[in-house]
Amino acid sequence: MGIMAFTPMGNTVTVTAAVSPPTPVQATSTTIGGTQYRINNSGNVAVYIGFGDTANAASAMANTTIVGSTIVMNANSVEVFTFNVNQYFTAATASGSSVVQITPGDGY
Numbered sequence: 001m002g003i004m005a006f007t008p009m010g011n012t013v014t015v016t017a018a019v020s021p022p023t024p025v026q027a028t029s030t031t032i033g034g035t036q037y038r039i040n041n042s043g044n045v046a047v048y049i050g051f052g053d054t055a056n057a058a059s060a061m062a063n064t065t066i067v068g069s070t071i072v073m074n075a076n077s078v079e080v081f082t083f084n085v086n087q088y089f090t091a092a093t094a095s096g097s098s099v100v101q102i103t104p105g106d107g108y
Contacts, residue, residue, distance in 0.1 A: 003108055006080055009034040010104035017047040017091030017098045024050070024058035024088040029104040036106055037087065038080050041073040043098025047091040048072055051083055058088040073100075080108050 010029040015022050027037060041047050049071040050062025061070050073079060075098070089102050 004106070006036065006038050006105050006107040008038070008103050008105045012101055012103040013089065015089060015091055015100050015102075017041075017043070017093045017100050019093055019095060021050060021059060021062040021090045021092040024055040024090040025102075026055075026086060026088050027102045027104045029085050031106070032085070033106055034104040035085050036080050036082050036104070036108070038078065038103045038105060039073065039089075040078045040101045041075060041098055042101065043096070044075045045093050045096045045098050046072055046074050047093055047098050047100055049100070050090045050092070051087050053084060053087065055088045058090050062090045062092040064092055064094045
């Protein structure tokens with residue numbers, strides 16, 4: 001089994017990360033197996049990604065204190081993560097704001 005390139009399998013959603021995280025958005029997969037998410041932090045500040053099966057769970061994780069499973073993404077970075085299908089996402093910053101795009105799919 002080889003490593004396959006990332007294939008989008010759902011809607012791309014966008015959040016504008018800020019000191020006060022925005023309302024979470026759901027990245028919905030169009031397939032059963034869309035459990036990888038390509039996350040692009042296109043801004044000039046680090047973002048603290050909150051994610052979860054519900055909007056409340058995502059909001060609780062989006063903090064700058066690195067509690068629990070909060071994921072930090074450096075400025076101008078792209079990563080692929082594996083989560084459950086149809087997750088909610090939001091993001092916080094220590095200062096300023098940054099646009100973050102999330103696309104569900106499969107592969108790395």
